[in-house]
Amino acid sequence: MYRARYLRFSFLILVAFLFVACGGGEQQTGGKSGVDKGTAAKQVEAGAYKPQRVAEPCGNDCPYEGDTVTVTVNTAGKEGPISGPLYEVRNEFEAATGAEMEIVELPFAEHFPKLMTDLTSQTGEYDASIAGAWWLGDLVGGDFIVPYDKYYNDPSFPQWDDQDVLPGPRKLLSYGGNRYMVANDHDGQVMYYRRDLLENPKHQKAFQKEYGYELRPPQTWDEFEDVAEYFNGKDLNGDGKGDSGLTLHLKVGGQGMFHFMSFSAPYVIGPENPNLYWFDPENMDPLIDSPGHVRALEKLVELTDYGPEAMTGWSLGESWDNFLRGEAALTFTWGDLGALAQQEGSQVKGKIGAAPIPGTDEYYNVEDGEWVKTDEINVVGNTTGGSWAGVISKYSDAPEATYYLLALMATKEKSTVYAARGWDGVDPGRYYHFLPPDGTGSMENYRQAGWNEGDAKEYTTAYYDSFNAEQQFPYLRIPATFEYWTALDTNLSEAVTGQASPEEALKKTADEFDSITERLGRDKQLQIYKTSLNLE
Amino acid sequence: MDSAGDNRRSVEYGADPKTAQPKGRTDRVKYLFIGPAVIWVLAFTIFPLLYALYTSFYTYRFGQRLGFVGLDNFVRIFGDVNLLSSLRVTLIFVVGTVATEMILGVGLALLLNREMRGKNVTRGIATLPLFATPVAVGYLAITLYYEQDGPINSLISALGGRDVPWLSDPVWALVAVILVDIWQWTPFVFLVTLSGLQSLSSELYDAARVDGASSLQNLRFLTLPLLAPLLWLILLLRLVEAFRVFDIPVSLTLGGPGRATEVYSLYTYRTAMRFFDHGYAAAQGFLLLVIVMLIVSVIFSRVRGLYEEEG
Secondary structure (H helix, E strand, O other), X not given: OHHHHHXXXXXXXXXXXXXHHOOOOOOOOEOOOOOEOOOOOOXXXXXXXOOOOOOOXXXXXXXXXXXXXXEEEEXXXXXXXXXXXXXXXXXXXXXXXXXXEEEXXXXXXXXXXXXXXXXXXXXXXXXXXXXXXXXXXXXXXXXXXXXXXXXXXXXXXXXXXXXXXXXXXXXXXXXXXXXXXXXXXXXXXXXXXEHHHHOOHHHHHHHHHHHOOOOOOOOEHHHHHHHHHHHOOOOOOOOOXXXXXXXXXXXXXXXXXXXXXXXXXXXXXXXXXXXXXXXXXXXOOEOOOOHHHHHHHHHHHHHHHHOOHHHHHOOHHHHHHHHHOOOEEXXXXXXXXXXXXXXXXXXXXXXXXXXXXXXXXXXEEOOOOEEEEEEEEEOOEOOOOOOOEEEEEOOOOOHHHHHHHHHHHHOXXXXXXXXXXXXXXXXXXXXXXXXXXXXXXXXXXXXXOOOOHHHHHHHHHHHHHHHOOOOEOOOOOOOOHHHHHHHHHHHHHHHHOOOOOHHHHHHHHHHHHHHHHHHHOHHHHHHHHHHHOOOO | OOHHHHHHHHHHOOOOOOOOXXXXXXXXXXXXXXXXXXXXXXXXXXXXXXXXXXXXXXXXXXXXXXXXXXXXXXXXXXHOHHHHHHHHXXXXXXXXXXXXXXXXXXXXXXXXXXXXOOHHHHHHHHHHHHHOOXXXXXXXXXXXXXXXXXXXXXXXXXXXXXXXXXXXXXXXXXXXXXXXXXXXXXXXXXXXXXXXXXXXXXXXXXXHHHOOOOHHHHHHHHHHHHHXXXXXXXXXXXXXXXXXXXXXXXXXXXXXXXXXXXXXHHHHHHHHHHOOOHHHHHHHHHHHHHHHHHHHHHHHHHHHHHHHHHO
């Protein structure tokens, strides 16, 4: 009797245990940056809003009959970020060209190494990759990909216009004067805030009384800190519990360094110094420990007082989840958050506002070694992130068919729909993605993708202003960019968790930058760095 | 052919002269039997080891050899503060996990090595963590350690305690990683110790009882000395495994916050697979090999000593 009961009990425990151990239960879905995208908002069903057909079937006269185009992309599945549109367009591409298309999904962490292994061994297994913009230093520096300039104006390919892309993200498409990346995703960080809270008269009155100026979307980091401090501890979603002034993702490997890049840009970049943030172009000495960078990190560390204590161990999925649950008043991150806020389960649909990343009223000019006061708020736009877009392998035996595929996905008809949908991970960056008077897009496009009109207007305006800003954050595109960024990421984490002071953390980062540069060859790195900044 | 001679040799081997094989053929058969094992060791142990050694004398990037650097990669090790930090973290991890696992595992085995109701079921459940994939355990632990209303912190709050910053504080993060490893590997120590206990002769204990020995005296003068060789072996296996730990820190903390849980294997993995500095990664691998070999030698000499004492 007892024996039978024990056996049943142990069997149940064993089944439950094996279910968990084998990865049963809810799987984390990969975000477009390889990180889960949070749980509060469910993905809208893929396929509900589709782009129209652009390429007609080729019938008996197929230009690339017999070709096979193999394209690599971050693992995310048939309905996942960035990879989803590839699956969606496959039938259309194959019918229009006669070529076959193979999609190779590679986990985020393995994508770049596998691609590079294929390229350095000259295997040519992959014709194209939906690559991160920071890979360009290695890809172009190593002469592993080919420019597509010769195909760009050829009418036999699907036509798209790179002048449709706003100036900020347009810079990422070319390198050293040649076009390499075919426009697709347009990443950048903006500030998100809770519109309902900032427009609440009760809060406006209380904030005015406490801080002596009106409550508005923060325009400087000092204002951002005030607003975060004001809302921190207040119940922001009506669940009776105190919430946070802000939320960030600062886990090592959780892409926290991107936060710091966007955050620190207005402390270093200014009218007299539009380009120099990473290295001195004379000698490749790191600039990352300049007084401007240090002051920015000090401020970022201060800001962590107004967010959940746990966020120093959060990846972006957890931080987004916190905002989507209505548990934070402010954050700054990528466009995905705006789109996710529209999905079922979000607590903040119709309540979000967005604006470019706040600025400063002075910056440290690394060239002169002086702090410079600015008459107007010093705002710096950014294209921080992956901006995942197609590149063509030098060893592809079907470069034309490959370009055809990438150009097809870059057409206005396709891109318009991609940019409005939340699930596909493609963020807006072209004039026709933005609403009038900024661009030529339509609210109907966003409405069909499930957007709240107020949210869509705020979101597109913020991105337009950021990508169109006169000053842009200088994106790093040199060999071993990821290694430099990993050093920054790890040392930032030490600063925000109190293991090192901001100054120590950035000094250590600079030392590690130097060591990487030395190992890879200072002269070679310097030459590529100059090319990436168009200084040659 | 000298058949008499052949017979003599066969007799020397103790074989029947009528059925014995000529020596040449015996040798060939012998090589046939050991051949696969030798090829296996050469291909999958010796060659990779030599190739890694060769690699460590060069700089590489993306699989391309850039140049010969001699011993530079080994010299770099001693000036690399991040590597030394990862070594320190690994040592803390190894001491914390192995010591606790040995104490808990042996204690649990002693406790359950007796007649009791539900003994088999309890033993079965106690060994379950062993069968879990470490990466899955790491991801499961993220949920358990979740700081805002996660199961563990909720329990602590319900008992009147404060939330513990499991993954956002450098010290607690290392504790969190150590606890997961202890949860997973204590059953191994338990299982092997239990099998050792069950192989001990009951006659010795009967004799001790007749002599009036207490339970504690039994443990001290009988059980532990008899189990000593086995316990040293368990210790050896756990030490080697703990030095190579990778999956749990990767899935749980990615080595953070900062470098608080960046263990040696994770650092080497990043050097090779993230930064593509294969020469330096190979040199790091050799350092770990030397450390582990030293530990193995010390433990083997101790075990040998034990057998010699018995002899």
